[in-house]
């Protein structure tokens with residue numbers, strides 16, 4: 001079983017962390033800018049969606065994709081504001097969200113992250129995907145401000161509430177609520193590619209993902225615009241449907257665990273069948289199963 005898990009995790013890891021960073025030709029990537037309000041934009045390129053708050057107090061960026069895209073991202077930012085990037089808030093530590101940290105950090109941006117995310121960036125860690133040690137991030141890439149449960153920024157006429165959702169996609173996820181503009185950046189707690197990746201080896205869990213969707217739903221009303229970690233701008237209803245999917249699959253797997261079923265039995269039952277695959281079905285089931293068994 002351990003062996004199967006290792007193989008499956010390797011496959012997922014390869015798809016989500018390494019494929020883009022090694023084989024992707026970033027030269028062909030274009031940064032698309034979506035205006036969401038008078039002061040807030042979403043930038044789409046390759047990797048996690050970027051949120052941008054602009055105004056006279058300086059620019060706040062949520063996530064910064066891959067390092068080779070930083071120049072293109074800076075060009076896109078200059079098209080909507082002359083103000084420098086003052087803060088970069090990381091939604092979590094994955095490379096497709098924080099790969100540009102060093103470049104923006106060197107320019108003087110203060111990087112903000114939940115303390116567990118910073119901790120993961122500061123340490124060499126054996127990466128089961130590459131079967132080698134992932135090196136700690138360089139100094140300029142590291143968050144200079146961390147928080148436990150929450151931190152709030154007050155600038156550009158906006159109250160920016162940054163809240164930790166524990167053990168969701170990872171153990172260091174943050175969701176960001178732009179209060180006056182009624183816009184949420186959900187990080188990878190909410191994605192639109194189908195079955196989400198739950199990074200169980202790095203502290204993620206199905207229960208945390210469901211609690212995280214509740215945190216988003218509690219902030220949102222019918223007019224809220226939601227930036228997912230990946231995919232198109234969404235509404236509260238989309239998050240509610242996504243939560244229903246997670247709750248449905250969770251309860252099927254919980255029943256199977258109660259009946260003493262093995263992970264292979266659960267894969268054979270396929271509790272995900274009516275939902276769109278994102279992460280592969282069996283890989284998703286293994287991660288959910290592990291996150292429930294390990295409680």
Ligand SMILES: [Zn+2]
Nearest residue numbers: 092094169188
């Ligand atoms: Zn991620």
